[in-house]
Amino acid sequence: MNPLTLKIIFTIGIVLWLIIRIPYQREQQRNTIVDDRKTAWEKVIRFLVLVGILFLPLIYVLSPWLNFANYRLPIWANGLGVVTFAIALWLFWRTHHDLGRNWSPTLQIREGHTLMTNGVYHSIRHPMYTSVLLLCIAQALLLPNSIAGLAGLICFSIAYATRIDKEEQMLLDQFGDEYEAYRQRTKRLVPYLF
Numbered sequence: 001m002n003p004l005t006l007k008i009i010f011t012i013g014i015v016l017w018l019i020i021r022i023p024y025q026r027e028q029q030r031n032t033i034v035d036d037r038k039t040a041w042e043k044v045i046r047f048l049v050l051v052g053i054l055f056l057p058l059i060y061v062l063s064p065w066l067n068f069a070n071y072r073l074p075i076w077a078n079g080l081g082v083v084t085f086a087i088a089l090w091l092f093w094r095t096h097h098d099l100g101r102n103w104s105p106t107l108q109i110r111e112g113h114t115l116m117t118n119g120v121y122h123s124i125r126h127p128m129y130t131s132v133l134l135l136c137i138a139q140a141l142l143l144p145n146s147i148a149g150l151a152g153l154i155c156f157s158i159a160y161a162t163r164i165d166k167e168e169q170m171l172l173d174q175f176g177d178e179y180e181a182y183r184q185r186t187k188r189l190v191p192y193l194f
Contacts, residue, residue: 001078007061010142013085014054017092024096024103028110031101035109037170042106045159052155057139060148069146081141088134094120095127107170115175117182123191126164130189132156164188
């Protein structure tokens with residue numbers, strides 16, 4: 001596919017991503033926090049993910065500065081990137097929809113927080129992470145650039161590795177045996193696999 005077309009598709013996807021997130025971001029700010037485990041390190045990690053998924057790709061899309069790191073992909077890989085991005089967007093929306101008032105972008109439990117085990121949470125404990133992982137894979141397939149294309153996967157991998165156990169512990173502390181039973185019957189990211 002034409003590189004400009006790929007950049008436009010990626011940019012539209014990111015705009016849709018932000019449109020999905022904004023109403024839930026506003027709603028969660030109105031909910032009282034009852035357990036806050038947000039640390040300075042978490043702020044660094046969230047910023048790192050923003051750099052990898054938003055800032056570096058936008059530099060690539062809007063300027064020629066990173067063109068020295070371009071590579072070519074077959075058209076089928078670009079098509080796979082479009083499909084992967086569409087799935088990521090659907091899962092991102094569905095996860096927010098299913099969580100409703102329970103959603104928080106950081107390690108926080110809000111007043112009235114309940115354990116979500118329905119919808120996409122029926123077989124995946126962390127579908128939001130799955131949606132971000134799919135976004136990062138799509139980014140690598142839509143932005144054929146070793147810096148902008150791979151930045152999302154690298155930054156997400158660091159964030160996931162440093163955060164997931166803390167999130168699981170927070171949920172275990174909050175919901176106890178109910179969460180442990182849920183953990184036993186589900187997978188973290190991909191149903192039936194891992």
